[in-house]
Amino acid sequence: MVDASRHRESYIWIDPPWTLSKQNVRVTGSCDYPDPDTPHYESEHESWGKVVRSVLDGAVLGHVRIHSNGSTEFAFGHAVRLDVSGVRLTREPGMWYDDWYAKS
Numbered sequence: 001m002v003d004a005s006r007h008r009e010s011y012i013w014i015d016p017p018w019t020l021s022k023q024n025v026r027v028t029g030s031c032d033y034p035d036p037d038t039p040h041y042e043s044e045h046e047s048w049g050k051v052v053r054s055v056l057d058g059a060v061l062g063h064v065r066i067h068s069n070g071s072t073e074f075a076f077g078h079a080v081r082l083d084v085s086g087v088r089l090t091r092e093p094g095m096w097y098d099d100w101y102a103k104s
Contacts, residue, residue: 012061012074014084020055023079027055055080 016030028051034044059076066072070086 014074014082017085019083019085020052021081021083022055024081028052056082 016033019029020027028048033048034041036045038044056076059078059080062075062077064072064074067086072084072086074082074084076082
């Protein structure tokens, strides 16, 4: 789903769990990503990616809020929001970031 030619300079990488919403209605989340071990993974991956792209393509990040419970909210224009849970997952040894990072 990542198009390297379009995302070389700036991006946000977010680890699960996260939820994407528009106008306060849940659109999809990391838990909806298809299981790579299923027979129809490729088509399910494409379908899931189309939903995400339909909401995020062209989105402009307005602000980031880190809440006291550890969750993070990324607010984009047009009432689009991506919420990262404050749940701490076990970090793999050697990982240099925690939950998300950005390059701009």
